[in-house]
Amino acid sequence: MLDVHPAWLPASAFRSVGSRRVRVVGDGPVVATVRAEVAAATAEHGGALVDDGPADLELVCAPEDGETDPEAFVVGRAGRTAVVRAIGGPGLLYGFHHLVRQGEAAFTGEAGPQRHAPRQPVRMLDHWDNVAVHPVMGQVERGYSGGSIFYADGVVRADLSRVRSYARLLGSIGVNRVGLNNVNVGPAEAGLLTDLLPDVVRLAEVFRPHGIRVHLSVSFAAPVTLGGLPTADPLDPAVRDWWARTTADVYAAIPDFGGYVIKADSEGQPGPFAYGRDHADGANVLARALAPFGGTVFWRAFVYDHHQDWRDRSTDRARAAHDHFAPLDGAFDPNVVVQVKAGPMDFQAREPLSPVVAAMPRTRLAVEFQVTQEYTGHQKHVCHLVPQWREMLGFRPWGEGEPTVADVAAGRAAAPAGGVVAVSNVGDDPFWTGHPLAQANLFGFGRLAWDERLAPEAVLDEWIGLTYPGDPAVCQALHEIMDGSWLTxxxxxxxxxxxxxxxxxxxxxxxxxxxxxxxxxxxxxxxxxxxxxDRTRATGTGFTGQYPAPWRDRYESTDTCPDELLLFFHxxxxxxxxxxxxxxxxxxxxxxxxxxxxxxxxxxxxxxxxxxxxxxxxxxxxxxxxxxxxxxxxxxxxxxxxxxxxxxxxxxxxxxxx
Ligand code: GCW
Structure with a gap:
């Protein structure tokens, strides 16, 4: 029986690199990962990891004039030697996997030099994993792939080998941040910030060599529940001090800690409203604790009334995030990212873009997707979501010729970058994702977060080429099954x-x-x-008015509203x-x-x-x-x-x- 499926990194994927003489130059934990990959690949496929003498491939991490992005890499040739250069370990790792994806073509194709850099600086996966099994939601909220790979029996697992393999998979597709626990933070999960911190250190150590920083989801009530204070009021000096001290302790243990993720005043999670404060007050108290260490708070905009009366036709859940957050534009500290679900409702198979994305030019925004298939078939159905994400990332809220959603997330529109985030679909299932074909969604998320312009079919081609190599009939059949499966x-x-x-x-x-x-x-x-x-301004909830032109008018009229969204708006x-x-x-x-x-x-x-x-x-x-x-x-x-x-x-x- 299968132990753990290698996903898109089976030994066979490394044949082209592994059959050659390869030199790796540079230092640091991520370069060490590249060296270990090369050592394993060459041992498997008959090449050699060499220190000197002629090489077919050189992977070099060294300073380079004019390059500033440690995640970028340049591929080229020096004579007959293929060369990958990067100024940082992550760039070298990404360059290495670029060659792996290309296979033989990397050595026979164009000579370059060609520079590659991620289009998004933040490419993040959030886990909705619980430390303790939740009575209703289980170990992984909305998880369809078994238990958590991080936690078992109420603690961080002693054996992190599965996490190591996961970190390797994520590093190979360029994911650079991971949220380690559910945004619904229970008592056991809250302890990750304090009592269980030594175990978070162990997890951070597993992710670090793959260029990945870890984040924790925290509870806004932590100063009360963990700190014993009488209040969690963000403007209370004792509360501010508690966050500052607690955060300093985290950084003493994990110097490259990424920061916090937080769901506040949403679906029963505590938040600043209890103290008459707003989301900016709430986010900024965390931000100020993180700022001295370069950390970021990802503050989720998924805020709505979850005790609505169905008889009340005036309240519209789709409006809620914009109603709450747009007025706060400009009030957030520079290390706050407001994390917005891509659609205004909740990860449905089809939604328009959330209007929040176009409404906060002075706020860093991250766009959140769901790789886990909560509303799209629980990883029992084939539902290849890469085309959906591609469409949303490429959407232009201000119309033709104006920035895309990906531009907003990447900091190319107005405010600096927020990022692209998704909820992971991974668990301790032997196939990682329950449905073996759902691996392609995880792979595709990483690839689109790297470059949202990639064609979904090309991304799927890469995944098939690595995972099920060498059989054109398999490739064709998988395209037939998967390409259109979201629309199906x-x-x-x-x-x-x-x-x-x-x-x-x-x-x-x-x-x-x-x-x-x-x-x-x-x-x-x-x-x-x-x-x-009816979400029109004329006769409905007025939601269409939350969009800028031209979409506020296109959605308003049935004459111009796209068919696939007609019943969302009318x-x-x-x-x-x-x-x-x-x-x-x-x-x-x-x-x-x-x-x-x-x-x-x-x-x-x-x-x-x-x-x-x-x-x-x-x-x-x-x-x-x-x-x-x-x-x-x-x-x-x-x-x-x-x-x-x-x-x-x-x-x-x-x-x-x-
Ligand atoms: O889609 C909904 C889910 C909840 C989830 C929530 C959220 C983590 O049904 O399980 O809670 O979204 O995004 O916070």
Missing amino acids: YERYTAPLGVGFMVRPGLHYGPAVDGYEYSRWGTYHFADRDGVGV HVPYGHVLHSGTTVIQHIYDTHFAGHDEVRRMAATWAGLEGRVPAEVFDRVTGLLVEQLRCATEWRDQVNTYFWRKSGVPDARGRTIH
């Missing part, structure tokens, strides 16, 4: 951007009215005449004709039949790979596709039946609706 998932689930319709709490499988009368602010308002949420009759020429009701039927058929084809395509991929991979994916098809059938039938019963409009093509 969208087709058989909630239609036209309306979102949710999932089983409450669990967020897997259909429950069309599951959230309709709940307190969570997630409604579709379907009745006998129509469906969708309540329309079932007979409303989409730009595609189909009515809304017929679109619902058509996409649900089509999405389901696509899953059936995926399964057939996968069946053709028997004997071409490792048996354990084949079996795991085969079993999961059975579940995906079952679940897609349920989605198709429940959604179609629901809207047929509501509308009384039959399917124009006479297919079976129950």
Whole structure:
């Protein structure tokens, strides 16, 4: 039985480098990692790690005139020797893996020199791992890949070898920060900041040689719960001192500690509101504790009323983050990053961009995605999300010719860089990600965070080339299955951007009215005449007004609102004709039949790979596709039946609706 799957770094991936004579020049923990990689690869593939004499490849970490980015690298040739140069260990590591991804082409292709540098300085994965198993959420909140690789039995694991392999995988795709614990901070997790700090030191030591800094999620109430103070009021001097002292202790133990991640005044987490303070007051007290050490606080903007009354049509959850945060633009300290979920609701398969991204020019912003498939099939469904992230990162909130979302996150628009962040999908499952094909989402997140302009198909090509090398039939089949799988998932689930319709709490499988009368602010308002949420300025919640031009007007009118977001912004009759020429009701039927058929084809395509991929991979994916098809059938039938019963409009093509 498989122990741990090598993901995209099997020994075979290193053949081109490992079969050559390679010299590594430089010092430091990350250069040592490169040297160890070369030693292992050359031992496996018959090359040699050499100190002097002729080499086919030189990997050099040394100062270079004009270069300032320690994460950048230059690839080129000196005579017949391929050369990678970087001024920092991380740059050398990224250059090394660039060659690994290129394979033989790195030695036979263009001679360069070519400089590569990340487009985003902050490329971060957040773990929603709990130290203690949570009674409802389990060990990893919204984790679909088993237990935590960091924690077991209420403590940091004694054996961190799995974490070491993980850090290696992340370093190879350029991830440079990791949040070690859930943003919902329970009592056991709070202790990471103090009592359990020696174990955090051990984790930091595992990540450091891969160019990765660690962060902790902290509770805003920590001065009370850990410090024994009577208050956590951010303006109280004793509170300020407590954060300063506690943070200084962390840096004494972990000099390259990245900083804090915090979810405050959100879904029951404590925050500054209890003391009549705002989010800037709250963020700045942490920021000032971190500032002397170069640390950053990632303050999440996921703030909304989670005790809404469904009868109240004036409150709109989509508006909440902008309502809370946009007025605070300019009030945050320079080492605060406001971390904004990419969509205004909550990681649905389809949402518009959060308007917060375009509303805070004087604030550093990070955009947050979800690699873990909370609303996109729990890593039981194939749902390749790289095209979704690509689309959102490339979106231009101010219209053509203006900056993209990635530009905002990278500091190319107005304020300095915040970053690109995502919630990890990894656990202690032998395949890392539950679904073996969900590894590609983790890989693709790192690659897009490095360069958001990469084409999703090209990123998938890289992943396939490393993970399942050498068989064009496998490559073609995986593209057929994965390239369009996000759109397939969208087709058989909630239609036209309306979102949710999932089983409450669990967020897997259909429950069309599951959230309709709940307190969570997630409604579709379907009745006998129509469906969708009126978020217009003219007649609805006014949410469209949170966008700058041109989108505030494009979204406002059904004439210009993109079809795929129509029901996010508008309540329309079932007979409303989409730009595609189909009515809304017929679109619902058509996409649900089509999405389901696509899953059936995926399964057939996968069946053709028997004997071409490792048996354990084949079996795991085969079993999961059975579940995906079952679940897609349920989605198709429940959604179609629901809207047929509501509308009384039959399917124009006479297919079976129950
Ligand atoms: O998507 C929701 C999840 C919660 C999560 C929250 C958040 C960590 O259902 O489980 O809590 O988002 O992002 O804070």
